[in-house]
Amino acid sequence: xxxxxxxxxxxxxxxxxxxxxxxxxxxxxxxxxxxxxxxxxxxxxxxxxxxxxxxxxxxxxxxxxxxxxxxxxxxxxxxxxxxxxxxxxxxxxxxxxxxxxxxxxxxxxxxxxxxxxxxxxxxxxxxxxxxxxxxxxxxxxxxxxxxxxxxxxxxxxxxxxxxxxxxxxxxxxxxxxxxxxxxxxxxxxxxxxxxxxxxxxxxxxxxxxxxx
Ligand code: GRF
Numbered sequence: 001x002x003x004x005x006x007x008x009x010x011x012x013x014x015x016x017x018x019x020x021x022x023x024x025x026x027x028x029x030x031x032x033x034x035x036x037x038x039x040x041x042x043x044x045x046x047x048x049x050x051x052x053x054x055x056x057x058x059x060x061x062x063x064x065x066x067x068x069x070x071x072x073x074x075x076x077x078x079x080x081x082x083x084x085x086x087x088x089x090x091x092x093x094x095x096x097x098x099x100x101x102x103x104x105x106x107x108x109x110x111x112x113x114x115x116x117x118x119x120x121x122x123x124x125x126x127x128x129x130x131x132x133x134x135x136x137x138x139x140x141x142x143x144x145x146x147x148x149x150x151x152x153x154x155x156x157x158x159x160x161x162x163x164x165x166x167x168x169x170x171x172x173x174x175x176x177x178x179x180x181x182x183x184x185x186x187x188x189x190x191x192x193x194x195x196x197x198x199x200x201x202x203x204x205x206x207x208x209x210x211x212x
Pocket of ligand 1: 031032036
């Protein structure tokens with residue numbers, strides 16, 4: 001990625017980090033606004049990420065992520081968790097949909113559901129999540145509120161591999177964001193998202209390259 005500061009983002013990514021091999025086939029999962037979906041799509045369009053988005057899976061009928069997918073001609077599939085009695089059944093449907101679309105790597109970009117072994121087994125070490133804190137601090141929901149409450153001066157975001165334990169898989173990349181005294185959860189989230197949109201595509205390229 002262009003001009004990623006080594007002092008803010010770890011590890012440092014050289015600008016020629018993307019290989020000339022076949023584009024990797026991504027499946028993106030999102031529950032809400034989908035700004036991270038957009039960042040990945042834009043990085044692909046800009047030639048910074050050598051990938052194709054095969055499908056977006058979303059679980060909330062009114063998720064704006066689906067609108068973004070339509071605009072970019074990416075197929076969007078609603079899999080509403082409310083229609084499934086058990087989490088395993090939900091994940092089974094998700095796995096079938098991802099495999100039917102030829103997905104190789106799964107990107108959880110604001111997917112607000114816990115995953116089960118069903119999903120992990122289908123994509124071993126090939127699922128990535130983005131979380132709005134410097135893990136292992138502030139796992140789980142309301143990570144930004146947790147950071148403000150703890151009065152930390154620096155927080156940030158983390159891209160990591162997905163494991164069964166929430167927000168605990170191997171860390172791929174992080175970016176730091178200062179917390180200022182006037183911050184509300186909304187203002188801090190906005191600044192964290194600027195970094196999320198930089199490191200998510202870079203982390204995908206990094207981790208995919210390491211498998212090639
Ligand atoms: C991001 O802040 C991400 O860290 C968290 O959920 C948010 C999703 O944002 N897991 P968006 O839907 O990509 O805009």
